[in-house]
Amino acid sequence: MNLSVRATVLATFLSTALCACGGGNSGIQPSPSPEPSVTPTVNPTPSFTPMASPTPSPDASPAPSVSPSPMVSPSPSAAPSPSPSPSPTVSPDAVVISGRITYDFVPHRIIEGVYRGLDYDNTSADPLRGATIALVDEVGAVINQSNTDADGNYTLAAPQETPVRTRILAELYREGAPAWNIRVTDNTNGNALYAVDGSLISSGSVDSIRDIHIPSGWTGTSYDEPRSAGPFAILDSVYLALQMLLAAEPDITLPPIELRWSIDNIAISGDQSQGEIGTSYFDGEAIYILGHEDNDTDEYDRSVVQHEFSHYLESAIFRKDTIGGPHSPTSKNDMRLAFSEGLGNAFAAMASGVDYYEDSGASRQRSGFRISLEEFETGVSGWYTSNSIGQILFDIFDDASESGDDLSLGYNPIHNVLTSDSLRFGNARVSIFSFAQIMREQNSAEIGDALNALLANQNIFGSDAYGTGETNDGGVPSVLPIYLSLTPGESVNFCISDTEGTGNSFDSRRLIRLQISNQANYNLSIDRTSGGISPNPAILIWQNDNLITFINQSAGTSESEIVNLTPGDYIFEVFDNNNLAACFSASVSIN
């Protein structure tokens, strides 16, 4: 074989839709765990015949020889180019090991119009896309590394006659621009990274193919075998979301994130290291995913994984104003929470190319529920329900044009609003109002009119980022106006309550706009005027996306503090620590 051609093959990698550099920071190390029970199938008579000289890829880099070789650019497409990354030293006398990685994907099912959870009978071997894959030696040292392409294929070079195994990490990793570092780890084992190993077998003297399939562990009535596919199903759900993000922002840079999953992750709140995670959620630092069979498993619930990934994106590159907590699609929640949750549902549907959110659970995962992002299934609508927000956002995105929906813009315009400086650093809290206002500003009047029609369809009538003119009070008049106004030297009266009983109802907190013209020390105070046996008010003062101060010193029915404020716009957020229904008077005066 021509050495130059062989060397070219060494440096050639299959193009990937998500091209990751080989320097993945997973720090592959020998695992102290016992050898896995891999069942390789090797063809008989392994007397390999030398392959014909391959046609060099037009993007192939020069022969790496003993020097670290740069990654080769992928085939021209929408895929971003990888940044060069040094590879471990590889001899020119090398062979190519290639193959395809698949995993068991379990779809959901509808029987006679009723959602029925997971459909194990129609499990499919889906490609594992964009995942880090390496050839490692007998002690776990990395010989070469790349990632699978959009069809689960990989190609790696290895020295001849060397015991090597393939190792697939539950990781999406890329350096440079764009960049991401997404890992699926086990929170019940010190957040160790999930991986799958092939057999340790000689690389031989000719090229070979090593395909790996990752099984679900389902044996017909239960998970009697290791649930190897779980982490990779989670990873693939994120891959889909990443594709949508890249189309909107090709040079996106995401901070690292772990999705923590275990078969012991159960719907009991307690010790996360024991699997007691309570529910699937994002805690501001990591995403936790349920996995306890016959109760609630979410590894095959793409909607759930992508919904939580959306919360991570709010924290990472959008803006997260939501106060979090329990919610349901029709609960009347704080508008920031409603927007955040509606966005999560819509984002998941967009990323997966479906028009619903679904979540399986219960015995054999044969139950659960599905929320339509297209069909309005509930009589509760407004700026305070995630159902309404999700449908609006999805209607902006989708191609379907039903009555009242004249928008088919795709995800990009939504992304442009969410990543805009106006939203991220604006004074208005993130809600459907601020989102809609910025979308109107970024797009044509025609689009603005169509957006207003979508809003009206969901009984949302506020005309600007502060919801001015909103008339839908959800049956609780005290929630309007959306923002109260306060002027130094004056006071404003308002009432709060907790209709949903969860502390994050649409009437649990009041927002007050305050404009300061002169820098001075201001006396801020909240006093109970009526109601509640022992409410304990607290005040948050915001300016744009910054928390200026949190006033919560007293255990009584009043709060006050002297704060130095510079000229500008501020938002007071008032709530009751005890979640009681009470009325208050807020005032600001120069001290």
Next chain:
Amino acid sequence: MKKIIALLTFVLMAGTLGGVAVANEKHDKHGQYQKPGAPIRLASPDFIYLDPHSSENFDVRFSTPQKGELTVKAKSKRGLYLEPLGVVNVDLASEPATVTLSLSSTEPGRYHVMFHATMTVDGQTNSRVFGIPVYVGKTDAASQKPKQHPSHIILPAEETIRPAN
């Protein structure tokens, strides 16, 4: 008029120790950003202690802003026994919504009582799973897990190897 159909299933199973944390409902931006589900949650108790070879009744209270009926179905597994068995109706209109469980056990250990709730409100059906840890006898959570963890969790897979053509 709202029509609410709610189904709860109790499932008993062995599990790990832990207390119950209430979702952060204050200003803290590091509160839980949860997945959607039925508008029902566990109000009390946070956990249950049970002496081995004993039987006790426990009132489990649920919190939901919705009114209607809740159906409970119990399952028991080896080591921990639960009554009532079968489907039990709980009137959510009562304040607070409560079901009384009778628990008994012969073996020390850690268990869970799980609730599977399905509620249909205004035509929208959602479900939620939540549970209570049950400690039978004295158990030491700290001794249950090794302190050293591997860097990777290696899972098994199926491999096919053949020469390239």
